[in-house]
Amino acid sequence: MARARSEERRAEILRATIEVIAERGYRGTTLGAVAERVGLTQQGLLHHFPTKEALLVAVLDERDQWDTGGGARRGEGWRLELLASLVDYNAMRPGIVQTFSALLGESVTEDHPAREFFTHRYGQVRADMAESLRDEFGERLPGGLTPEQAAPLLTAVMDGLQYQWLLDPEAVDMPVVFRHFLTLLRGGEPGPAGLSAS
Amino acid sequence: MARARSEERRAEILRATIEVIAERGYRGTTLGAVAERVGLTQQGLLHHFPTKEALLVAVLDERDQWDTGGGARRGEGWRLELLASLVDYNAMRPGIVQTFSALLGESVTEDHPAREFFTHRYGQVRADMAESLRDEFGERLPGGLTPEQAAPLLTAVMDGLQYQWLLDPEAVDMPVVFRHFLTLLRGGEPGPAGLSAS
Numbered sequence: 001m002a003r004a005r006s007e008e009r010r011a012e013i014l015r016a017t018i019e020v021i022a023e024r025g026y027r028g029t030t031l032g033a034v035a036e037r038v039g040l041t042q043q044g045l046l047h048h049f050p051t052k053e054a055l056l057v058a059v060l061d062e063r064d065q066w067d068t069g070g071g072a073r074r075g076e077g078w079r080l081e082l083l084a085s086l087v088d089y090n091a092m093r094p095g096i097v098q099t100f101s102a103l104l105g106e107s108v109t110e111d112h113p114a115r116e117f118f119t120h121r122y123g124q125v126r127a128d129m130a131e132s133l134r135d136e137f138g139e140r141l142p143g144g145l146t147p148e149q150a151a152p153l154l155t156a157v158m159d160g161l162q163y164q165w166l167l168d169p170e171a172v173d174m175p176v177v178f179r180h181f182l183t184l185l186r187g188g189e190p191g192p193a194g195l196s197a198s
Numbered sequence: 199m200a201r202a203r204s205e206e207r208r209a210e211i212l213r214a215t216i217e218v219i220a221e222r223g224y225r226g227t228t229l230g231a232v233a234e235r236v237g238l239t240q241q242g243l244l245h246h247f248p249t250k251e252a253l254l255v256a257v258l259d260e261r262d263q264w265d266t267g268g269g270a271r272r273g274e275g276w277r278l279e280l281l282a283s284l285v286d287y288n289a290m291r292p293g294i295v296q297t298f299s300a301l302l303g304e305s306v307t308e309d310h311p312a313r314e315f316f317t318h319r320y321g322q323v324r325a326d327m328a329e330s331l332r333d334e335f336g337e338r339l340p341g342g343l344t345p346e347q348a349a350p351l352l353t354a355v356m357d358g359l360q361y362q363w364l365l366d367p368e369a370v371d372m373p374v375v376f377r378h379f380l381t382l383l384r385g386g387e388p389g390p391a392g393l394s395a396s
Contacts, residue, residue: 025307025308026306026307026308027307027308027309028308098306098307101303101306102303102304102306102307103303104303104361105299105300105301105302105303105304105306105361106300106303106304107365108224108296108299108300108303108361108364108365109223109224109225109296109300110223110224110225110226111225115365118361118365119365119366122361122362122365122366122369123366123369126362126369143341143382143386144381144382144386145378145381145382149375149378150378152359152362152370152375153355153359153375153378153379153382155358155362156354156355156357156358156359156361156362156375157351157354157355157358158358159354159357159358159361160353160354160355160356160357160358160359161350161351161354161358163302163303163306163316163320163354163357164320164324164350164353164354166306167305167306167313167316167317167320168317168320168321171320171321171324172350177347177350177351177354180343180347180348180351181351183342183343184341184342184343184351184382184383185382187386188341188342188385
């Protein structure tokens with residue numbers, strides 16, 4: 001019972017954090033601002049999440065669960081058209097994309113608390129993507145790569161485009177550029193949803 | 199004369215910073231450590247570079263000059279085989295790649311001092327790459343993209359792969375994965391240097 005209440009409170013904190021991120025961005029998302037939003041003292045919040053990094057990692061982990069369909073069969077969440085929709089969706093939520101990108105940047109520095117999360121996440125994402133690509137295309141994608149060759153590239157394109165887009169959203173139409181990459185993977189076929197003109 | 203001495207000193211500081219980065223990584227590269235290396239007081243160093251961010255931006259800017267051939271004709275530095283060599287080279291210098299990646303991550307946060315550098319850099323890199331791709335392939339690359347479509351993707355793949363490689367160099371062979379992307383751009387042709395087996 002106490003455990004259920006604690007998990008409920010934890011979920012409430014994560015939802016509040018996402019709101020604060022959307023409103024105030026990465027730097028404005030302090031433990032104090034989140035505590036205020038959920039009606040906790042900062043001490044009370046620290047009981048659930050001991051650092052800002054731990055809180056943000058939990059938010060990103062929760063987002064991954066949602067984005068890849070949670071209960072869906074492993075691999076299902078990464079079909080190419082779903083990835084394109086995910087990039088469309090990300091283009092409408094710069095706050096969480098900024099949080100992901102800023103924390104990923106920090107995580108490659110020495111002894112960073114988010115390093116293990118990202119290292120594990122990428123291993124999992126590459127494996128799940130490869131499995132999903134194999135389901136969708138077999139041993140070779142139409143563009144010629146194997147699922148294992150395509151998975152780290154797909155991941156790199158999604159992450160790399162986010163930086164260019166966050167820095168200059170007018171210059172980089174992230175969803176359109178991402179679809180150009182899908183067209184390459186498909187060997188020139190624009191895919192079910194058609195290729196944007198630009 | 200004073201100006202020449204100041205520029206010489208500046209170049210010396212940048213070389214020392216690259217050494218400190220290689221030895222101590224992003225977090226260990228403090229203004230104090232750099233000042234000590236060049237035999238300046240921290241006050242003396244601050245006269246040339248007022249913040250750690252300003253110093254690191256100058257280092258990254260200098261690296262870009264070297265990497266893209268400095269005096270070479272605009273666009274020359276980005277031919278695909280040269281890019282592949284650049285990625286090979288980057289895989290041998292994790293310190294500077296880590297510095298680039300960490301600072302890029304920070305730069306997307308509010309009012310960060312490196313934001314303008316990266317925003318300007320990416321606009322320039324995309325334009326130069328597109329020009330270079332047009333020189334190399336004309337209006338369409340063999341894989342079907344125009345130079346302007348391929349440029350932001352090339353940039354995204356380079357940046358995105360660096361994060362995966364820094365986090366888990368055993369799992370991600372950055373130069374090999376990058377060449378898979380070049381193969382896609384070339385429409386399945388492995389290119390002059392041949393395609394690695396893995």
